[in-house]
Amino acid sequence: MPTTCILNHYLIQYSFYQPKWRWTKKGGKEELWIERLAHYIVDDFGENAIMVLCVLKGGYKFCADLVDFIKVFGRNSSKYLETRVEFIRLKSYLNDQSTEDLHIIGSRDLSFLHGKSVLIVEAIVDTGKTMKALLKHVETFEPKMVKVAGLLVKRVPNMAESLTDYVGFEIPNHFVVGYALDYNEYFRDLNHICVISKTGKMKYKV
Numbered sequence: 001m002p003t004t005c006i007l008n009h010y011l012i013q014y015s016f017y018q019p020k021w022r023w024t025k026k027g028g029k030e031e032l033w034i035e036r037l038a039h040y041i042v043d044d045f046g047e048n049a050i051m052v053l054c055v056l057k058g059g060y061k062f063c064a065d066l067v068d069f070i071k072v073f074g075r076n077s078s079k080y081l082e083t084r085v086e087f088i089r090l091k092s093y094l095n096d097q098s099t100e101d102l103h104i105i106g107s108r109d110l111s112f113l114h115g116k117s118v119l120i121v122e123a124i125v126d127t128g129k130t131m132k133a134l135l136k137h138v139e140t141f142e143p144k145m146v147k148v149a150g151l152l153v154k155r156v157p158n159m160a161e162s163l164t165d166y167v168g169f170e171i172p173n174h175f176v177v178g179y180a181l182d183y184n185e186y187f188r189d190l191n192h193i194c195v196i197s198k199t200g201k202m203k204y205k206v
């Protein structure tokens with residue numbers, strides 16, 4: 001890795017992730033990384049309908065892509081993979097810092113999760129505070145099972161690896177933007193994920 005980020009090069013240092021990235025399986029066959037995650041998820045959920053809980057705003061692109069691939073597996077196998085997608089909006093970051101204040105924006109009522117096999121889809125697990133709080137909240141609605149798919153897990157001291165069942169990429173401890181991840185609402189629209197530079201942080205600081 002990393003390849004130079006072309007867009008906004010004066011703000012962003014590197015790009016970590018491209019949606020079309022492939023990895024090579026044993027035996028030489030290439031697979032998209034997201035296809036691999038979808039594969040594991042489909043295997044684990046088996047016959048259970050998947051109740052996807054997408055964590056907004058950061059998780060919307062990853063969730064859309066992941067669900068597409070889960071559906072592809074359904075189409076390519078004889079079984080019908082039932083998926084339903086619901087959303088929860090959480091907010092705790094200001095600039096590049098987690099605040100102690102985690103807000104659930106909108107309804108806290110997730111009773112539709114009761115008895116369901118839930119897949120939480122999150123863009124990034126950084127300090128892990130958001131995911132810990134969300135898991136605690138979700139458990140109160142007594143789902144049948146809960147798994148977490150995280151596109152990125154950050155390598156931070158006391159990193160929260162065990163919170164995430166399906167990990168796209170483990171990344172170094174830098175603040176990243178793009179592919180729906182933001183810095184004060186900027187850069188969500190980038191197609192790839194980059195590290196924001198000091199200059200970028202200063203320019204868009206609130």
Ligand SMILES: O=P(O)(O)OC[C@H]1O[C@H](OP(=O)(O)OP(=O)(O)O)[C@H](O)[C@@H]1O
Nearest residue numbers: 056057058091092093126127128129130
């Ligand atoms: O592991 P943590 O340190 O708790 O950080 C992870 C959370 O932070 C971001 O959300 P944010 O609060 O920025 O809201 P957003 O998704 O609307 O940007 C991200 O999308 C995760 O939900």
Ligand code: HPA
Nearest residue numbers: 126174175176177181182
């Ligand atoms: O690195 C990050 N980028 C964007 N949002 C985030 N929320 C936690 N960590 C990050």
